[in-house]
Amino acid sequence: MIIDTYTHLAPRSFLSRMNNMSAALGNITARLLSVKDLYDLDVRFRAMDAVEDYRQIISLPNPSLEECADPKEGRELAHIANAEMAELCSKHPSRFAGFVAAVCLTDVDAALQEVDAAIGALGAVGVQIYTHIDGVPLDHPSFEPFFARMSHHDRPIWLHPTRTAAMSDYKSEAKSRFEMWWCFGWPYDTSVAMARLVFSGVFDRYPNLDIITHHLGGMIPYFDGRVGPGLDVLGSRTRDEDYSGVLSSLKRPHLDYFRMFYADTAMFGSASALDCGLRFFGSEHVVFATDAPLGPIRTTIDAILGADIDDGTRAAILHGNARRLCRLP
Amino acid sequence: MIIDTYTHLAPRSFLSRMNNMSAALGNITARLLSVKDLYDLDVRFRAMDAVEDYRQIISLPNPSLEECADPKEGRELAHIANAEMAELCSKHPSRFAGFVAAVCLTDVDAALQEVDAAIGALGAVGVQIYTHIDGVPLDHPSFEPFFARMSHHDRPIWLHPTRTAAMSDYKSEAKSRFEMWWCFGWPYDTSVAMARLVFSGVFDRYPNLDIITHHLGGMIPYFDGRVGPGLDVLGSRTRDEDYSGVLSSLKRPHLDYFRMFYADTAMFGSASALDCGLRFFGSEHVVFATDAPLGPIRTTIDAILGADIDDGTRAAILHGNARRLCRLP
DSSP: OEEEEEEEOOOHHHHHHHHTTOHHHHHHHHHHHTSGGGTOHHHHHHHHHTSSSEEEEEEOOSSOHHHHSOHHHHHHHHHHHHHHHHHHHHHOTTTEEEEEEEOOTTSHHHHHHHHHHHHHTSOOSEEEEESEETTEETTSGGGHHHHHHHHHHTOOEEEEOOHHHHHHHTOSTTTOSTTHIIIIIHHHHHHHHHHHHHHTTHHHHOTTOOEEESTTTTTTTTTHHHHTGGGTTTTTTOSSSOOTTTGGGSSSOHHHHHTTSEEEOOSTTOHHHHHHHHHHHOTTSEEOOOOTTSSOHHHHHHHHHHSSOOHHHHHIIIIIHHHHHHTOO | OEEEEEEEOOOHHHHHHHHTTOHHHHHHHHHHHTSGGGTOHHHHHHHHHTSTTEEEEEEOOSSOHHHHSOHHHHHHHHHHHHHHHHHHHHHOTTTEEEEEEEOOTTSHHHHHHHHHHHHHTSOOSEEEEESEETTEETTSGGGHHHHHHHHHHTOOEEEEOOHHHHHHHTOSTTTOSTTHIIIIIHHHHHHHHHHHHHHTTHHHHOTTOOEEESTTTTTTTTTHHHHTGGGTTTTTTOSSSOOTTTGGGSSSOHHHHHTTSEEEOOSTTOHHHHHHHHHHHOTTSEEOOOOTTSSOHHHHHHHHHHSSOOHHHHHIIIIIHHHHHHTOO
16 A cells, blocks of 8 residues: 655645636646546556556645735635545555645634634645745744644644745845756755744744655755754854844753654656665655655655565555555554 | 864864955954854863764854955955864864865855865865855856866865855745754755756766765755656756756766765764665765754764764764865774
8 A cells, every 4th residue: 555645736726716816826727737637537547557456645836825826816726725625535446555734824814714614614734834934934933823733633733835936035046047946945945944933932832743745855864964963053153143142042951853854756767866865764654655646656665665665664655654644544 | 083074164264354345244253253163172172072083073153254355355365264174173183183174165166276276285075165156156167166176186165055145045025034954944045045056967977076065965865855866857847048057968867966966964963864874875975064053963873873874974974074184094
């Protein structure tokens, strides 16, 4: 059994509503429509047919609702998307193991209502958020109620990097070009978001919080030396802000918290990255994911099958951890 | 025998000249003076005494001359630094295996003269440059003569990320704080610089170019899937610029070129990162380095000694590759 924990799908009603909202959203719709597997189920199912006993957990693709729509539009789009994703899951249980709810966190109160409804009535397995909310970092106090609510529901958060802000942030001539914002900017954003959550103490306040990070935890596993001992002297490189109390405000050594995240295997089949990520997060915190249809299914599976791990670890990655996290049968 | 390929040293005459140039440079001098091992040989040698048969290759610490000084000042500072580093190497051959020349590439003609003089008369083992030159990317045509000259000399380039630009680029509230510009921003910058050099065809034009990248090749080894297959569709994510001819302009598959870089082991002793980096670059393209005095010597050595590699690979990393690259006895 294989559960693909992180795949993207754009429901048709969502696309059609978005297309009619504004010219800017029409452009985004056009971009999404250029990837057929995102919305055409026949195309999608044919790709899925190549793998036996394989089911997907679906979530909206980029960009984040916060960046492409105003709060009112974003709320409506999330609501439409969640309703249709729930319907797709109930219609195609052999294809979709569950859906991750969309929210628009520029209106936190409305987002909390959507969280409750999606997890409650619609049966979402969790909620997807982005590495920052239209430029505002996740450790901003305004998002605290969201983490509190997710901790209350005891359901995982899917953490995804987001296109727009990465592009504007890396737009300098020296740093962008050649899709570097995608290739390296996204894992960078993921890493920064993880660090900000850790240093703001979110895991001390909500120890049961489960956060699934895309692309095998961003840069954390490869740079565990910089993150761990390198940041033991946090503050020594900074003159304009005082970080001296940050580490001591945490209950445990800061590197411990980074291991509390979950990490998915959407790495285009890299075998050495899988080893490195697995050594960092451990066999219970790595979940199989391909990023389909934006990442390859077959080569990502082959990386897991070819890895030098025991059968228990392989099963945990391919389905066990996802089933536990998402409370699937 | 251990050769530490990437360590930093700020010569006293360099510090004293810089301190007197301007108030801004005085501030930078003060920052450098706060790390004693950067300039105090007694302190430095005591740290080095903890390891047997251990020699360092020295280079200037951050920030880059291009970012902290005007072209005239930068040229003078490079000249002063190179002269004193050469003197230190000849005075302390059992401590210093060689020095990496400083240049100021905001005046390329002057920099080429300094390259010739440093490699010629002073015996520099190579030249250090930064991942961008005060905001201008390394693949800008103005730097082509520099790569041509290094290829002509057949001497390696040390590639270092640089403080100032990284800070300004990551200054947004969502992305900076907690020294993220250092922790993740530097490897990001290194990765982007590597990609730009590859995609601009520098290795096709100068196949003998040896470039030593800091921190085990930045993000490339862990994200070899994104860099390789992920960028096979380069251009598909971009609307405002046409990248369709980039990959076909190269003589070989683009991922091949990334393996032509050298990568140092300055990863704060991370064992899993060493494995991952070594699998990507291969045993002949990884060189031992600690980033001393800014990185730990002992734990970095222990990572090499504890790695599951054969004695030949271990010797190549600890000294063989550096001796070949730097033409050391």
